[in-house]
Amino acid sequence: MPAVVEQMMFVGATPWHGLGNKVDADIGVEDAIVSAGLDWEVGLKDLQTVDGVPVSHRATYRKSDGSILGVVGPRYTPLQNKDAFDWFQPFLDAGECGIHTAGSLHSGQKVWVLAQLNRDNSEIVRGDEVCKFILLSNSHDGTTAIRVGYTPIRVVCVNTLAMAHNNTNSKLIRIRHTRSSKNNLEQVRDIMDNINVQFEATAEQFRFLASKNFKQADINRYVKVMLGIEGTVDADIKTRTRNIMDEILALVEGPKQSATNVRGTWWAAYNGYNEYLNYNKGRTEDNRLDSLWFGQNGNDNIKALEKAMEFANAV
Structure with missing residues (x-):
């Protein structure tokens, strides 16, 4: 099976997915495009039926x-x-951010650029910080709109976290592929004016999770909810699902959640499930990357945060 990631570049430490070619820090746009293997253009071809009749697509x-x-x-x-x-x-010129990773998936059908903001990290608890990134993603196959969104990444385990999606301003901005899309992207620059506010809104949710301890019965229920087996008695859980559940519970109690002010909290619970999405769920590293940014794992990441907040609020 061909690799999902066609080519990519990264700055600094090897990303959590372990993929790509390392480049120097402060790389410019032109060099980043070449290093990421994205120095090509997209064209359009007219289509017709086998009988030679033109079609609109x-x-x-x-x-x-x-x-x-x-x-x-x-x-x-x-x-x-x-x-x-x-x-x-403009943000590179102003020193607001630096290109961190970029590349393409599925032979160029999807491309992305991830930039790290040159702003202070958000501290959730002592020694546990979240870095601030902006992700611009685009599809050349028509399956998704142009999207620009905030992406927090936890330093201690390099997990890609979900934004607080109950804040409508923090959701990914989706722009349709029309002739005005380039102009729309220029208008989206306004998001930089309140970016720290948006990240801090999410960090406050993370801090709230870290302030609430879970009971074992509740964490078991949380994992069942995420696996779609809520209400299923343990004796009726299939062996494969039971193994996944045990795997997630082990991550919740694992070394990346071992800090005194993290272990046993809903922040540990969310990060345990998030670690499963980032590192365990999926056949390969590049499949996980594709799913986390473009597919089901990304949706599950958002749901995991929302459900953790629900459980923590009930404490």
């Missing part, structure tokens, strides 16, 4: 090698990789 393709990326609607306008990187240029 078109195919997207890589101009560098002619490979087809997807089939899109008549109003679809590609956002070129260079334009996606250029969105960060």
Whole structure:
């Protein structure tokens, strides 16, 4: 089976998924594009039926090698990789952030740029901090809109965390692929004005989780909820599901949750399940990366935070 990650670059320590080519810090946009293997453009091709009748949909393709990326609607306008990187240029020039990782998935169908903000980390409890990132992701196959969103990453275990999605301002910004999408991206720069406020809103939820201890019965129920087996008695849980449940419970009590002010709290509970999503669930590292940023693991990450907050609020 071909790798999900086609090519990528990263700055600093090897990312949690262990993928990519290391580059120097303070890399510029042009060098980052080349290092990430994204120095190619997307074109559009008209389509027709086997009988030669034109259809309204078109195919997207890589101009560098002619490979087809997807089939899109008549109003679809590609956002070129260079334009996606250029969105960060004003912030790079101002010293607000630095490009951290970038690359493509599924032979170029999906691309992303992750930039780390040059702002102080958010401390959840003593010795447990969260770094601040912005993720810009885009699909060239028409399956997802252009998205710009905040991404907290826990330093102690390099887990990608969920934002507090009950705050509507913190949700990923989705921009449709139209001729105005490039202009829309320029307007999205306004998010930088309140970015620390948004991150701190999420950090406050994390701190709340760290202030609430769980009971064993509740953590068992939490994991069952996340696995979709709430209400199932232990004797009726299938062996494979039981093994996954035990694996998650072990992570909740594991070494990455061993700090005195973390162990036994709902912050440990959420991070235990989050660690499962980041490192365990999925066949390979690149499959986990794809799912966490673009698929089901990302949805589960959000749900895990929301459910942890529900349980903690009931304490």
